[in-house]
Amino acid sequence: MRDDPLLRSRALLIARLAIALYLIELVLNLIRPHLLPDEPALSIFYRLPGSSGSLGRLLSTPRLVFWAVIAGIAAGAAVQIFAALTRRRTAERDGRRAIVLTWVTLGCLLLPFGLIPLTVVISYFPVTLLCLPSTVLVLLLLRATVRFARLSWTALLLAFAWGALIVFGLGRAYTSLAFGTAYGFLGPKAGTTDLSGFTTSLSHTMDLLVVHLSVANGLLIAGGVALLLMLLRHRVTDAVTGLVLGAAVGLGYNFVESILFIKIYGSLGAFLGPTGGFEYWIRQSIGVLGGQVTFGALIGAGLGAAAGARLRGRPVAAGLLAGIGGSAGAETLSGWLAGQVGEHVETGSTLDTLVASPFFWLLPQLPFLAIAVAILVTGLRTRATQLRDALAAEGAPAGPVTPVEAPVLASPALRLWTLVRTWRIHGRRTAWSLHRLQSAQLDLAGWVAEGDSEMTSEGVELRAQVMRAKGERRMVQP
Numbered sequence: 001m002r003d004d005p006l007l008r009s010r011a012l013l014i015a016r017l018a019i020a021l022y023l024i025e026l027v028l029n030l031i032r033p034h035l036l037p038d039e040p041a042l043s044i045f046y047r048l049p050g051s052s053g054s055l056g057r058l059l060s061t062p063r064l065v066f067w068a069v070i071a072g073i074a075a076g077a078a079v080q081i082f083a084a085l086t087r088r089r090t091a092e093r094d095g096r097r098a099i100v101l102t103w104v105t106l107g108c109l110l111l112p113f114g115l116i117p118l119t120v121v122i123s124y125f126p127v128t129l130l131c132l133p134s135t136v137l138v139l140l141l142l143r144a145t146v147r148f149a150r151l152s153w154t155a156l157l158l159a160f161a162w163g164a165l166i167v168f169g170l171g172r173a174y175t176s177l178a179f180g181t182a183y184g185f186l187g188p189k190a191g192t193t194d195l196s197g198f199t200t201s202l203s204h205t206m207d208l209l210v211v212h213l214s215v216a217n218g219l220l221i222a223g224g225v226a227l228l229l230m231l232l233r234h235r236v237t238d239a240v241t242g243l244v245l246g247a248a249v250g251l252g253y254n255f256v257e258s259i260l261f262i263k264i265y266g267s268l269g270a271f272l273g274p275t276g277g278f279e280y281w282i283r284q285s286i287g288v289l290g291g292q293v294t295f296g297a298l299i300g301a302g303l304g305a306a307a308g309a310r311l312r313g314r315p316v317a318a319g320l321l322a323g324i325g326g327s328a329g330a331e332t333l334s335g336w337l338a339g340q341v342g343e344h345v346e347t348g349s350t351l352d353t354l355v356a357s358p359f360f361w362l363l364p365q366l367p368f369l370a371i372a373v374a375i376l377v378t379g380l381r382t383r384a385t386q387l388r389d390a391l392a393a394e395g396a397p398a399g400p401v402t403p404v405e406a407p408v409l410a411s412p413a414l415r416l417w418t419l420v421r422t423w424r425i426h427g428r429r430t431a432w433s434l435h436r437l438q439s440a441q442l443d444l445a446g447w448v449a450e451g452d453s454e455m456t457s458e459g460v461e462l463r464a465q466v467m468r469a470k471g472e473r474r475m476v477q478p
Contacts, residue, residue, distance in 0.1 A: 007230045008102045014223040015109045018170055019073055021216075025177040032184030042066075043180020065119065069112040069173065076108035113169030117256040121164075124263045127276075131262070134284045135255045138293070142244050142251075145376065147412055148387045149236035149446030151244055155228060159245045162224035163252025163296070167217055171253070174216045175209060182208050211328050217292065218299055218324035221249050222316075225300040229307045236386070236446050239315075240379035242304020243297045243372065246323075250296025257292070258283040278353060286358050290365045292327070297372045299323035322368060330364035337363065383449075384410070390448040400466035401441055409441055437469040 029042055040046055045063065083101045121128050143156060186208075187201040225245045229237050261283065266276025283291070302319015337360040345356045391406040401409065408414045415438055423431035444462040 004230070005098075007227065008098070010230060011106055011227055012102060014227065015076075015106050018220070018223070019076070019109055022069075022170070022173060022177075023073075025174050025181070029177040029181045029184075032181045033187075035184060035187050042177075043184070044176045046180070062119065065112070065115045068115055072108045072110075072112035076105045079105045079108060110166055110170075113173055114165035116169040116172050117165055120256055120260050120263075124259050127259045127262050127266075130280065131255055131258050131284050134288050135251060138251055138288055139248065142247055146240055146244060146380070146383075147415075148383050148442050149241075149449060150442075151232070151241065155232060155245065156248050159224065159228055159248035160252040160255075162228075163221070163249035163254075163292075164256050165252075166224065167220040167249060167253045168256045170220055171213060171217045175213045178212045179205065179209055182212075207332070210331050214324050214328035214331070217253065218295070218320055218327065221246060221253075221292075221296045221299050221323070222303060222320060224249050225296075225303050229303060233307065236383070236449055237304060237307045238379060238382070239301045239305040239375050240383065242300035242302070242307065242319075243375055243379070244300070245304070246300020247293050247297040247372075249300070250292035250294070253292045253296070254283065254288070278357070281353070282358060282361055287362060290362055290369065291330075294365055294369050294372055295323040295327045298326065298368060298375075301372065301375045322371065326365070326368045330368070333364040334361045386449040387442075387445055390445040393448055394444065400444055400463050400470075405441065409438060409445070433469070433472055436472070437466070440466045440469045 026042075029044075032043070036046075044066065079101055083098070083105075139156060139160065143150065143153070183201065183205045186204050225242055228245050229242060232241065235241075258279070262276045262279045265279045299319045299322075302315045302317070302322070305315040305319075306313070338357065341356060341360070345352045388406075388410045391401050391409055394401040395403050395406050397403065408418055419431050419435055419438075422434050440462070444459075444466055447459055447462050
């Protein structure tokens with residue numbers, strides 16, 4: 001991948017903003033009122049009396065992780081100061097040096113937060129393996145949804161990793177501090193024994209926490225999608241590109257969150273009600289495309305629409321409003337709806353498990369899911385027109401795309417029919433070579449559709465890949 005100074009500067013800006021917000025959360029937590037006699041300076045170090053093992057790890061932040069984050073922030077700041085004080089005058093050397101220092105800085109600032117989800121994934125590895133099949137299936141679906149100018153596996157996996165490591169890690173770091181801060185200011189004063197006041201304060205704190213987590217996650221998802229869109233800006237970048245990237249980021253977050261919730265309810269189901277199996281059914285089966293996957297897709301679609309049309313403002317604001325507001329509203333409304341019918345449906349019964357609970361969990365999300373599907377369908381139709389124009393521009397009897405091939409490439413149904421018929425008549429090897437050729441031709445069409453004159457060398461390479469694929473196909477044809 002070639003160096004991109006603009007991408008590096010934007011990545012540093014996003015990392016600095018994320019760290020600034022974390023430090024604000026940290027200071028607010030330090031100055032909160034202390035409600036318990038032995039409460040530590042930071043609420044994230046508090047452990048419930050008698051809690052140990054799995055329960056203790058679930059309800060507190062490991063000190064090693066916290067100090068790794070602080071050390072990373074200090075190291076990142078030191079690297080940036082060093083870069084500013086030792087700037088060289090030679091442009092070539094300074095460019096190489098800037099690349100190294102930028103990525104070292106980003107690693108120091110952001111990667112320590114990835115220890116939080118890594119702790120979850122490794123500590124509960126059997127649950128991790130349980131969640132892998134459905135997650136991989138959704139990644140394959142996202143990859144297959146867009147056939148023309150599709151995203152590479154590298155881009156999809158980077159988006160997934162951003163959601164799993166950065167969004168979940170930073171989001172939980174923010175929210176763990178915010179819970180202690182909010183309850184410190186909203187909770188009953190020290191020495192109060194009023195149980196109703198305690199319950200009310202806790203309820204208000206949890207309501208505030210839902211909004212806080214939705215805002216934090218939404219902004220972090222937007223930051224990741226924005227960086228990836230910049231990385232891909234020399235290809236087709238539109239609402240579809242942003243939607244798929246946002247969904248992949250949300251899927252990464254959902255993967256780690258599912259592991260944590262399945263473990264929590266598997267360990268504490270007797271006290272909390274739902275079981276680990278029920279959480280798997282909701283989060284990794286019937287609702288795997290809902291939740292953060294849907295809301296991440298809407299945030300990404302807004303950013304992609306703004307990037308593709310070279311606009312600013314309204315598409316991004318609309319995507320953030322839908323993603324953040326929808327996430328907070330759906331979380332609150334689904335619990336309220338379930339409570340309204342709680343007296344009429346037995347908790348844990350077959351009706352509740354298979355119908356009532358999934359229905360009330362998905363119902364508030366359905367309008368947002370419908371919007372995401374509508375954006376995807378509309379975007380793919382627009383891309384179909386771009387594809388036909390790009391193929392017409394490349395069409396030549398002896399060129400990468402011949403006039404006979406262009407109509408087949410422009411139609412997903414014809415492409416599939418051609419592959420199936422080739423397999424039946426000439427065998428799997430010939431069909432696979434045809435698939436590789438069509439993929440190379442579609443990649444070339446995607447580059448032509450973007451029409452970026454700065455990427456001439458890439459265009460030459462893409463055309464060469466098509467011609468090589470044609471040569472290989474001739475060699476395997478019977």
